[in-house]
Amino acid sequence: MTLAAREPALAEIMDGPCDEARLFATYRHFALANRVVSGWRRVYTSRVRPLLANGHARLLDIGFGGGDIPRALAGWARADGLALDVTAIDPDERALRYVQGRMPDAARDGVRFRAATSRELLEAGERFDIVVSNHLLHHLGDAERDELLADSTGFGARLIVHDDIERSRLAYAAWAAGALPFALDSFALVDGLRSIRRSYTAAELAALAPGWRVERMFPWRLLLVKSETP
Template sequence: MLNFNRSNEIEIMDSGDYTDEELRGDFKNIRLANKLTRTYSNLKSILNDIINKKNLEDITILDVGTGMADIPLELANHCSENGTRAKIKGIDPNPRAIKIAREFIKDHRDIEFEARSIQDFRDDEKFDFVISNHTLHHIPDADILETLNKMFRMARHGLIISDIRRTRLGHCGASIISKFIGNRLTSNDTPASIRKALSKSELIQVLQESDIENYRIEYSFPYKFILVAEKGQNSTKSF
């Protein structure tokens, strides 16, 4: 049975012990999972709501932990289709991930990449939106609060974080499904990611201790959540 304490184990992805082909295959599996869990459509809808509310025509987006850059590509295409000019920077501390992202995106004029950690940015390096997907669970307890605060400080209009949360049901499902996946990273790291993720109560506690205001959390079955924090609104916190 899953120990409900958050795990500090190291995922294969974070260890560097894999080939580029394994990492590329894992990213493709994550992309499929993002489609199946409606992550793309949810992020687009949330971004669109804030853009329309604030009447924004030109925006900048920072994608933290970009991986293969599937999120930047989806958002760039969405903004273009809806008449919003978007410049997107995808960052990842793993140079091998950035290499794959550049292969995947190729020469998209509105997307650029940098092998860089969020902690390397100055607070005055601002973006209209700071987003991340499947990144928070990689961050150890000691760094989560400051990472969230920094991302919020860097966002002019909104912070949007999509990730998994630690549930027994989610872990059970991931453990079963992962047995049928041929990719070594995906097979190992899918259940490991859930063991490393924050539970609902831990997420709420961290947010209560943070500098983040005007936020809401949207939960989806069986183990996903999206945190949305808008700036320029009256102070609210919705769990």
């Protein structure tokens, strides 16, 4: 497999009707993978934390999936003694059922999870200082991606970071080998490989998002960024 071109027509199992127990197992396995490769700790320390030094900030996570990223961001800020108010949204009711079933209110680290779209919050007049997403861009069709980017800029945020996979043969081979244990009870192996095949190269993403910065981050990450400072 060359991975020379994106395969946006390749559907991921978790994006359609599927077995909910296996979907929830997929959320759990992807949370483990996120801790290893997504780089959100680095994003927090280098980009988010400096914005919190002068007081309270509101953060919106779009497409929370298993909920691990917004909980991690809220937890790091709390450990640093900083005030970060986190709202996490996902239009998929199954994602909300997952976090509600897995985490009672007291265990959600103060994150408000909602089944909603970014457009709904924007039309309701919500404002956020920081807007983020993780592994969302490659799931979206062209019109959905363009709407996400437009919505992201409409909240008045000082920092926007959409963190996604960079398509490469090395990333594909690494996931094919490393995610084999996940294949037994979830869609993580198959959907992870499909995610890579659906994802962008840096040049592709830059061409589709004029006015945004595309930054590479190890390993196999692309950050699509807008911020007040370079």
